[in-house]
Amino acid sequence: xxxxxxxxxxxxxxxxxxxxxxxxxxxxxxxxxxxxxxxxxxxxxxxxxxxxxxxxxxxxxxxxxxxxxxxxxxxxxxxxxxxxxxxxxxxxxxxxxxxxxxxxxxxxxxxxxxxxxxxxxxxxxxxxxxxxxxxxxxxxxxxxxxxxxxxxxxxxxxxxxxxxxxxxxxxxxxxxxxxxxxxxxxxxxxxxxxxxxxxxxxxxxxxxxxxxxxxxxxxxxxxxxxxxxxxxxxxxxxxxxxxxxxxxxxxxxxxxxxxxxxxxxxxxxxxxxxxxxxxxxxxxxxxxxxxxxxxxxxxxxxxxxxxxxxxxxxxxxxx
Amino acid sequence: xxxxxxxxxxxxxxxxxxxxxxxxxxxxxxxxxxxxxxxxxxxxxxxxxxxxxxxxxxxxxxxxxxxxxxxxxxxxxxxxxxxxxxxxxxxxxxxxxxxxxxxxxxxxxxxxxxxxxxxxxxxxxxxxxxxxxxxxxxxxxxxxxxxxxxxxxxxxxxxxxxxxxxxxxxxxxxxxxxxxxxxxxxxxxxxxxxxxxxxxxxxxxxxxxxxxxxxxxxxxxxxxxxxxxxxxxxxxxxxxxxxxxxxxxxxxxxxxxxxxxxxxxxxxxxxxxxxxxxxxxx
Amino acid sequence: xxxxxxxxxxxxxxxxxxxxxxxxxxxxxxxxxxxxxxxxxxxxxxxxxxxxxxxxxxxxxxxxxxxxxxxxxxxxxxxxxxxxxxxxxxxxxxxxxxxxxxxxxxxxxxxxxxxxxxxxxxxxxxxxxxxxxxxxxxxxxxxxxxxxxxxxxxxxxxxxxxxxxxxxxxxxxxxxxxxxxxxxxxxxxxxxxxxxxxxxxxxxxxxxxxxxxxxxxxxxxxxxxxxxxxxxxxxxxxxxxxxxxxxxxxxxxxxxxxxxxxxxxxxxxxxxxxxxxxxxxxxxxxxxxxxxxxxxxxxxxxxxxxxxxxxxxxxxxxxxxxxxxxxxxxxxxxxxxxxxx
Numbered sequence: 054x055x056x057x058x059x060x061x062x063x064x065x066x067x068x069x070x071x072x073x074x075x076x077x078x079x080x081x082x083x084x085x086x087x088x089x090x091x092x093x094x095x096x097x098x099x100x101x102x103x104x105x106x107x108x109x110x111x112x113x114x115x116x117x118x119x120x121x122x123x124x125x126x127x128x129x130x131x132x133x134x135x136x137x138x139x140x141x142x143x144x145x146x147x148x149x150x151x152x153x154x155x156x157x158x159x160x161x162x163x164x165x166x167x168x169x170x171x172x173x174x175x176x177x178x179x180x181x182x183x184x185x186x187x188x189x190x191x192x193x194x195x196x197x198x199x200x201x202x203x204x205x206x207x208x209x210x211x212x213x214x215x216x217x218x219x220x221x222x223x224x225x226x227x228x229x230x231x232x233x234x235x236x237x238x239x240x241x242x243x244x245x246x247x248x249x250x251x252x253x254x255x256x257x258x259x260x261x262x263x264x265x266x267x268x269x270x271x272x273x274x275x276x277x278x279x280x281x282x283x284x285x286x287x288x289x290x291x292x293x294x295x296x297x298x299x300x301x302x303x304x305x306x307x308x309x310x311x312x313x314x315x316x317x318x319x320x321x322x323x324x325x326x327x328x329x330x331x332x333x334x335x336x337x338x339x340x341x342x343x344x345x346x347x348x349x350x351x352x353x354x355x356x357x358x359x360x361x362x363x364x365x366x367x368x369x370x371x372x
Numbered sequence: 373x374x375x376x377x378x379x380x381x382x383x384x385x386x387x388x389x390x391x392x393x394x395x396x397x398x399x400x401x402x403x404x405x406x407x408x409x410x411x412x413x414x415x416x417x418x419x420x421x422x423x424x425x426x427x428x429x430x431x432x433x434x435x436x437x438x439x440x441x442x443x444x445x446x447x448x449x450x451x452x453x454x455x456x457x458x459x460x461x462x463x464x465x466x467x468x469x470x471x472x473x474x475x476x477x478x479x480x481x482x483x484x485x486x487x488x489x490x491x492x493x494x495x496x497x498x499x500x501x502x503x504x505x506x507x508x509x510x511x512x513x514x515x516x517x518x519x520x521x522x523x524x525x526x527x528x529x530x531x532x533x534x535x536x537x538x539x540x541x542x543x544x545x546x547x548x549x550x551x552x553x554x555x556x557x558x559x560x561x562x563x564x565x566x567x568x569x570x571x572x573x574x575x576x577x578x579x580x581x582x583x584x585x586x587x588x589x590x591x592x593x594x595x596x597x598x599x600x601x602x603x604x605x606x607x608x609x610x611x612x613x614x615x616x617x618x619x620x621x622x623x624x625x626x627x628x629x630x631x632x633x634x635x636x637x638x639x640x641x642x643x644x645x646x647x648x649x650x651x652x653x654x
Numbered sequence: 655x656x657x658x659x660x661x662x663x664x665x666x667x668x669x670x671x672x673x674x675x676x677x678x679x680x681x682x683x684x685x686x687x688x689x690x691x692x693x694x695x696x697x698x699x700x701x702x703x704x705x706x707x708x709x710x711x712x713x714x715x716x717x718x719x720x721x722x723x724x725x726x727x728x729x730x731x732x733x734x735x736x737x738x739x740x741x742x743x744x745x746x747x748x749x750x751x752x753x754x755x756x757x758x759x760x761x762x763x764x765x766x767x768x769x770x771x772x773x774x775x776x777x778x779x780x781x782x783x784x785x786x787x788x789x790x791x792x793x794x795x796x797x798x799x800x801x802x803x804x805x806x807x808x809x810x811x812x813x814x815x816x817x818x819x820x821x822x823x824x825x826x827x828x829x830x831x832x833x834x835x836x837x838x839x840x841x842x843x844x845x846x847x848x849x850x851x852x853x854x855x856x857x858x859x860x861x862x863x864x865x866x867x868x869x870x871x872x873x874x875x876x877x878x879x880x881x882x883x884x885x886x887x888x889x890x891x892x893x894x895x896x897x898x899x900x901x902x903x904x905x906x907x908x909x910x911x912x913x914x915x916x917x918x919x920x921x922x923x924x925x926x927x928x929x930x931x932x933x934x935x936x937x938x939x940x941x942x943x944x945x946x947x948x949x950x951x952x953x954x955x956x957x958x959x960x961x962x963x964x965x966x967x968x969x970x971x972x973x974x975x976x977x978x979x980x981x982x983x984x985x986x987x988x989x990x991x992x993x994x995x
Binding site: 072073075076077079080081083084085086087088090091092093094097098101148149150152153155156157160161169171172173175176178179180181182183184185186187189190191232235239263264265266269289292293294295296300320323324327328339340343346347350351353354358 | 379380382383386387389390391392393394396397398400401404407408411455456458459460461462463464466467468472473475476479480481482483484485486487488489490491492493494496497498517520521524548549550553574575577578579580581584585588605608609612613620623624627630631634635638642
């Protein structure tokens with residue numbers, strides 16, 4: 054349609070009223086700010102860790118000494134503590150979590166299943182500091198008076214269970230992390246199991262399998278990618294946990310072989326020492342630790358997303 | 373024992389074990405609530421909500437400044453995080469092409485996975501250092517970073533969940549895209565979006581690590597937003613690691629109050645969502 | 655709207671809340687003197703409701719660091735700032751930090767040993783050995799030698815130290831460095847050192863908590879924390895060879911020599927001081943005040959507080975197990991207040 058040429062004022066008014074381009078721009082700015090901020094975050098971590106990166110290079114990752122007096126900073130004890138506590142936490146929570154997920158997906162009637170899943174997912178909402186509060190006053194004394202002496206008596210010949218029973222230490226931190234990771238494993242594994250087509254189960258049962266055999270040998274393997282994805286997700290969360298761990302890990306800057314020994318994780322030492330690090334090298338070493346942690350969790354989260362997407366089909370898809 | 377009997381036995385044992393696993397994991401929530409109520413309920417009194425924290429052993433101590441401080445910091449987080457999540461989600465669902473939205477979604481997921489202590493470091497470098505002070509602003513900014521990915525995702529998903537027929541109908545009637553979004557799509561998805569935003573608030577309400585070196589703490593009222601501010605999670609932490617029994621009791625009380633608030637927020641979010649789903653079907 | 659109503663209501667209900675007229679001064683630093691600083695700031699605010707000093711006890715290292723970053727108006731530390739740290743502050747903040755001694759205190763070896771109700775004696779080398787991990791059991795020969803006749807259990811020693819950068823740590827490690835050459839070369843003296851063994855607690859409060867809750871443990875802490883938490887603490891062998899327990903007299907005697915020869919900038923260490931009854935792990939603790947404060951209201955408030963602290967404030971010290979400053983030090987210090995521009 055040949056319209057008469059519009060005046061600039063009319064054009065501008067139309068733009069405002071209909072404003073598709075304007076709203077496109079406005080929403081793009083908001084969405085883009087997420088991108089900008091994340092890039093800025095990585096950038097800040099990078100530049101604020103420059104002094105220690107320049108001084109130590111890659112050896113920062115395996116040096117064991119953390120000595121503010123001599124200016125020697127090495128990340129190994131903290132990487133070790135972070136990975137150790139998280140792995141042990143998963144060793145406890147994965148069997149329990151997958152077991153519960155199996156029950157909730159295969160055995161429980163739908164209402165019970167939904168109700169229990171709901172309760173478990175509420176666990177994910179409990180703040181870390183409250184887990185820490187509970188661990189400090191209930192779990193630590195229990196560990197010190199009962200569990201750790203028991204472990205020492207029965208398994209004390211292993212180097213894993215030597216040393217005094219402090220109550221705080223790697224094992225206690227791992228236990229509280231295990232509890233904190235249940236919700237992720239149960240919720241996502243259950244979804245993965247539910248997504249397995251009925252035909253798979255029915256086929257197994259038709260072949261004479263017991264329900265357990267059908268579940269364990271057919272359904273679970275079918276859903277294994279999603280379950281593994283949930284494990285990675287839980288691992289990523291556990292690596293970054295700060296408050297609960299800080300309160301029960303014992304705050305010792307060396308790596309120890311015994312699970313009963315006090316140690317440190319990356320998040321815990323940053324939380325404890327960040328406001329007080331005097332000197333640029335000290336501070337930059339702490340920021341570099343943050344960068345290392347960020348890198349670790351980034352890789353794990355990416356893997357988790359891929360795996361979960363592959364099985365449950367969730368994620369950003371249209372309709 | 374023949375094979376069939378053995379297999380049946382294994383079946384029963386393993387299935388019972390899974391039931392045990394479920395019982396153990398589900399009961400943790402009740403154990404947590406139980407301990408908090410047992411240890412904290414006695415100390416949650418009128419003073420707790422109205423008085424300032426005092427030296428250990430002094431009567432009449434409370435956490436009024438921490439409760440208000442938490443509310444202030446969360447409010448700042450909401451003012452920053454909600455618009456970004458909401459409008460950003462609209463962009464991702466309605467406007468974007470292929471590559472730009474993909475990049476934004478990727479970085480939002482990345483941001484979601486950043487450990488909270490690292491978020492604290494970032495907020496310290498961009499707010500505390502240039503401002504030369506610890507402040508509620510810095511704390512609110514840090515929390516908003518944790519809120520945004522949740523709000524963004526929820527908004528996008530629920531907007532996409534609106535059937536295309538509604539969009540097409542509106543456009544056929546001559547409405548612009550903007551009009552369609554404002555008047556048709558967002559209202560249709562509003563329960564889901566609200567859920568995402570409430571969940572975002574619930575998530576950050578209990579966060580401690582990002583506040584440790586942004587809003588720090590304050591034994592008095594913070595009169596301005598650019599001053600260190602007491603918050604509930606930080607107070608719980610500081611009281612719990614002290615050697616004073618009196619302060620431990622306060623930590624339990626504060627923990628109970630915080631947990632109740634967080635759980636209520638979560639329940640509210642789910643309730644809103646469930647209503648939204650049924651409303652949409654109708 | 656609702657939030658504003660709630661906030662105003664809470665403010666009105668809370669006791670003696672300073673409203674918008676109050677100037678909040680932010681300070682942070684040592685946990686060692688935190689009990690008396692908090693009492694001072696509360697008391698001062700009651701007398702001067704428009705002056706609100708918010709003190710966060712995050713450790714001496716934190717106090718120095720935040721002063722350097724400019725996020726606090728003044729800091730507090732039990733370790734005098736090193737020349738390098740002072741240079742950093744001058745470079746970054748364009749003022750020089752002035753050291754104002756506030757009180758004297760003692761760092762005690764507090765312990766919780768099963769079955770031991772008598773007071774234990776520790777020599778310097780023994781303490782160094784325990785904290786280095788070389789002396790691992792309570793019934794070790796070295797501890798027995800200092801404590802004849804005491805029935806020490808055959809239990810592992812759990813060591814508790816600071817996880818944060820602490821002036822208390824500095825005082826303790828400074829003392830250990832003076833009495834044990836091995837400690838000096840292996841670990842050294844600083845607010846944060848590479849502790850060979852032990853659990854880390856945050857603040858004096860954290861270490862006290864650890865010692866109180868962990869059986870057969872030992873940790874170092876400010877005297878007041880041991881007293882307030884009813885934790886047993888031992889006597890320490892001083893430079894003259896006598897076992898001395900920390901109290902007001904013994905701590906004051908440790909400062910007696912230093913008071914006479916106090917350097918201009920008040921930075922001095924009084925560990926392992928001579929004197930028959932001197933407590934060997936004593937220390938001054940300082941407020942770190944900028945010599946240039948731009949905000950006139952804050953400058954006035956801080957200067958007046960300092961004068962009050964050196965005068966009437968000193969009366970609070972004894973009640974909290976700190977020793978008041980010797981008169982010779984106070985008169986020198988009063989002159990330093992005028993250096994604040």
